[in-house]
Amino acid sequence: MLRMKPKATRVSSPVKSTSPCGGRGGSETATAAVAGWEMRPGGMLVQKRSSDSNQNSSPVPNIKVKVKYGSSYHEIIISSQASFGELKTILAGPTGLKTQDQKLIFKEKERDSKAFLDICGVKNGSKIVLIEDELSRERRCAESRRNAKREKASKDIQAIRFEVDKLAKQVASIEMEINGGKKVMETVLLNMIELLMTQLIKLDGISADGDVKLQRRMQVKRVQKYIETLDMLKIRNSGLGKAAGNNIFTIQNQNQKEQRNQGNFINNPRPAVVTTKWETF
Template sequence: MLGVKSRNLGTVPVTTTRGAATTGSGGREVGMAAWDLRPCGMLVQKRNSDVHQNKTIVPTIRVKVKYGSSYHEVHIKSQATFGELKKMLAGPTGLNPLDQKLVYKDKERDSKTYLDAAGVTDGSRMLLFIDILTQEKRVLENVKTAKIDKASTQLLEISSEIDKLVKQVGNLEIEIYGGKKVVEKALLNLIELLMSQLIKLDGIVADGDVKLQRRMQVKRVQKYIEFLDMLKIRNSKIASNGNECNVRAPLQRLNKISFE
């Protein structure tokens, strides 16, 4: 047996016999599994590699749930929550977990409650009902969300069409301010197309941000229509030979108008 001096333990005999115990200062027994002799002569405590190997095994239990006239048997971990059980019942029952109400021992159970904490064991039985109020509230929220999504899509499509018309307005502006007389019908057609976009915008029913964006697009289209009316006046003052007649008041250019 080899004796090794340790600062904290005094002289601690170390044996090479596996599983044998050694005696430290004060008569304490020190097991070989707890200490290790390093090559430098230092005695250190061993890490117990078996600590993490002895994990508690969570048992799987069998729960019977009655929904209407049908029974559904579910195999689930005993430490799972009622919310997890609802998710497992969504498939066989066709019910959204948010619309489910689980009753165990004549008491509705919260989704965050653990099964074992509520006393659920292997073979336990419980009842499943539809939460009508929650279901109606969720349906209304889904309808509201669908309307907002639809309004946003419509607004995006209309905005894209307006952008295309704006480019045409810009092209006509360049020609007219360049002294070229354009066919009046081209101006009238653009005004008519912009008016049709106003009608589409008026048909969008929305709240919040979508409503605000719709209002901004309406003002934007109205200002473009006003600007086209101004271009009509200027265009009428241009002679067919390209010479511009005197205009009493200078008109604003498109790029100087604020459309916001």
Template sequence: MNKDYILRMKPNKANKSPTGGGEVAGGWEVRPGGMLVQKRNSDFNHIVSNIKVRVKHGSVYHDVVISSQASFGELKKMVAGATGVHTQDQKIIYKEKERDSKSFLDSVGVRDGSKIVMVEDEVSRERRCLESRKNAKLDKASKEIAEIRSEVDSLAKKVGAIELEINGGKKVVETVFLGLIELLMKQLIKLDAIAADGDVKLQRRMQVKRVQKYIETLDMLKMRNSSLGNMQQYQKIYKEPVSKTCQKQQEMKKINGGFNEGQVVVTTKWETF
């Protein structure tokens, strides 16, 4: 491309379009962003007409009515409705060349009555199916984690209630601790069985840490509860009998005429030889 040809292609003030772009020689135009593209076959005063193209899929032909200036991506959407083939699984071939979804029909010469071939991309279809199954598994895992989170929230309230009772000096039945720990362990087993990736995996990890924290809290409260029971038992066994013993000793002193503790009282007279 020589210098003179480049100069001929540059837009000038006389042929700029109202949108800020400009027309250049050789069937090219400059878009408002400065990009040089092939000139479209219409202007602002031109009425865009529809065309009918024949799309071959396998041994079946489909007549599709579409705008002459539509993109191949829009054509894929219409073909998907007629054939049931997903747009991502389609390969559109025109004049023995695969066309990009962003390309326009008129820019490559598609006219009324043109024949186009659509081929199903097996690799793309398989990849999309795998991706769809993966997303379905992640959605299922996310719902399962949400259910476990709700259950853990309910158990957390019970743990908090037990902590309040123990802090208030009230002894809790040991089976309550064992029951809550068992329920929390079941939630851990459920979480361990969930296969997850990405954000869902992070959600699972957060719930695992929560459950472990509540189990540790219950173990600590269980020890405090046991100590609280031993303290009450000590007060019952030792403190009350000690006070009764002191009372009996005082009564004995009165009976013995005020003898001090430790004095010896001789009650037997031995013969003197």
């Protein structure tokens, strides 16, 4: 019998595909699973860059790129296989721009942070333009203004709180005097109410949100509570004045009655009554 020769299995080579930087798109197939290949952004299949796939591969070379930002230039040494996002991270130091505020322009086209330098054609000596994202800058400026406004509102509330604390001690002192039966001048109570109303108006003029808004609400409740307390003390204090006047009137009536009784006794003396027997000589 003739032996059948086993058919040799043929592994198809991965389909070539160009990156988005080249302008042509390749078909995504199952060849991404072939050993030694990996899927890159845009669906392109390239050889794996991990050193584990090929221990004998040569090290990845570094390249020097020239980045123009405004009127200044920055020479950056970076891996040729690095991404534009990694380049932004390096540029954040010398330029002072956050990575989310950066736009990198290469060959008159903005590059995505996930795109790789070598795939987009960046070589040693290539020039890249860095500009600041205007929308991001506006957002950052708006956030800075909000933070400054929030900080100012917090300081204003703290100052009002300090004044309210001092007024609270005076309210407690007045309350002790009135509860002890001592009458307080009505002008003192009115002045205290007016001072508290002034602080309430200041709090109403503060625009705040978040935690600062909660602090303002707490101080408003405090001031309203002290004003209500003073209103109650004012009513109680006026009652103390009437009671004191009635007491004085009663004492005066008693004094006048005693004086009349003494006058009647002088004008109409009563006969003396002898209660002791004396011996006659």
